Amino acid sequence: xxxxxxxxxxxxxxxxxxxxxxxxxxxxxxxxxxxxxxxxxxxxxxxxxxxxxxxxxxxxxxxxxxxxxxxxxxxxxxxxxxxxxxxxxxxxxxxxxxxxxxxxxxxxxxxxxxxx
Numbered sequence: 160x161x162x163x164x165x166x167x168x169x170x171x172x173x174x175x176x177x178x179x180x181x182x183x184x185x186x187x188x189x190x191x192x193x194x195x196x197x198x199x200x201x202x203x204x205x206x207x208x209x210x211x212x213x214x215x216x217x218x219x220x221x222x223x224x225x226x227x228x229x230x231x232x233x234x235x236x237x238x239x240x241x242x243x244x245x246x247x248x249x250x251x252x253x254x255x256x257x258x259x260x261x262x263x264x265x266x267x268x269x270x271x272x273x274x275x
Contacts, residue, residue, distance in 0.1 A: 166194070188256050200273075205271070209266045212266040212273065213263065219262070226259075230274065242261065243257045245261075
């Protein structure tokens, strides 16, 4: 499932509420996002996770933007050195911010898995 939200698309208050507790995006990625494109997949098998990441990268190729990928604590050091990483955060919800190139590189890592 892919959803889009932000000014002019859907309920702007939902977008603002869902992003209210995030760290300062501008200091991390160089701008403050105004819209969100969410790719939601009910992943179970490893191939499902890879397909979800590659689908997200393909969407980014079309619309641009930066991915905000939530991470497990043990994934932070793994993704930090991958191409296309713009920034990482450590808590309270570790995340990596990056390009479509980052998603493709991460999906190639042994044991790759998205968070649910």
